[in-house]
Amino acid sequence: MTNKFRYFIANWKMYGNLNSLKSINNxxxxxxxxxxxxxxxxxCPPYTLLSAFCAKLQKSSISVGAQNCHEKxxxxxxxxxxxxxxxxxxxxxxxxxxxxENRINGDTDDIINKKIKSALNQKLTVIFCIxxxxxxxxxxxxxxxxxxxxxxxxxxxxxxxxxxxAYEPVWSIGTxxxxxxxxxEKNIKFINSIILKNTKLKKFRILYGGSVNPKNIENLNTxxxxxxxxxxxxxxxxxxxxxxxxxxxx
Ligand code: PEP
Numbered sequence: 001m002t003n004k005f006r007y008f009i010a011n012w013k014m015y016g017n018l019n020s021l022k023s024i025n026n027x028x029x030x031x032x033x034x035x036x037x038x039x040x041x042x043x044c045p046p047y048t049l050l051s052a053f054c055a056k057l058q059k060s061s062i063s064v065g066a067q068n069c070h071e072k073x074x075x076x077x078x079x080x081x082x083x084x085x086x087x088x089x090x091x092x093x094x095x096x097x098x099x100x101e102n103r104i105n106g107d108t109d110d111i112i113n114k115k116i117k118s119a120l121n122q123k124l125t126v127i128f129c130i131x132x133x134x135x136x137x138x139x140x141x142x143x144x145x146x147x148x149x150x151x152x153x154x155x156x157x158x159x160x161x162x163x164x165x166a167y168e169p170v171w172s173i174g175t176x177x178x179x180x181x182x183x184x185e186k187n188i189k190f191i192n193s194i195i196l197k198n199t200k201l202k203k204f205r206i207l208y209g210g211s212v213n214p215k216n217i218e219n220l221n222t223x224x225x226x227x228x229x230x231x232x233x234x235x236x237x238x239x240x241x242x243x244x245x246x247x248x249x250x
Contacts, residue, residue: 004227008235009042012043024043039248051090096127117156123162127166127207128163130167165191173211181222188223214244
């Protein structure tokens with residue numbers, strides 16, 4: 001197996017409390033003793049744990065990301081919201097935007113575009129999620145929806161904007177079902193070509209997300225176009241997360 005650089009992004013969703021911080025001790029040890037391996041691990045806990053994660057991971061190579069942010073740059077009367085400035089202020093370096101679980105809750109492509117610009121403005125790196133639903137896939141609508149999400153979501157971005165793409169078929173998230181290799185290859189190629197044709201971005205990595213686990217990781221790693229993974233469920237179990245990374249380099 002090659003020593004390819006890969007991202008591993010741990011999306012904890014709405015899970016975790018201060019006690020869960022102990023659970024990452026072994027992951028920290030693992031990254032320290034595997035510092036020669038070319039990977040970047042990023043923990044994205046809920047807002048309530050961002051500060052604690054930043055403090056705990058300060059001396060490690062692991063970074064911290066938020067799972068969302070508000071589209072407004074400035075502060076204001078937006079009860080329950082957190083903006084990119086507030087996230088940045090904690091020492092957070094990344095933010096996940098466009099996740100399907102937030103698209104379902106009202107994040108349109110235009111709102112996501114505003115959030116991306118606001119996050120980039122604060123020098124956060126954006127993990128931009130795109131992907132089709134099962135209905136869209138079954139009705140041969142995958143390319144159309146992905147193209148729309150990219151064109152609208154990345155509209156007006158500068159050439160060097162720090163964007164990581166996470167291709168996450170919605171029907172794969174939390175279901176245990178992943179696309180066949182040929183389908184993933186085809187869709188990732190398509191994503192790459194649409195970004196190059198329709199945006200100013202030249203340098204970006206494309207990750208896969210959806211039910212990644214220690215059982216399917218070796219197969220996924222055979223797809224050379226995948227630059228890493230956005231991992232939900234399995235990332236909350238330190239053993240599984242370590243196993244996923246280990247199996248990517250052994
Ligand atoms: C996700 O939260 O983006 C995700 C891919 O979840 P899971 O790995 O649980 O499918």
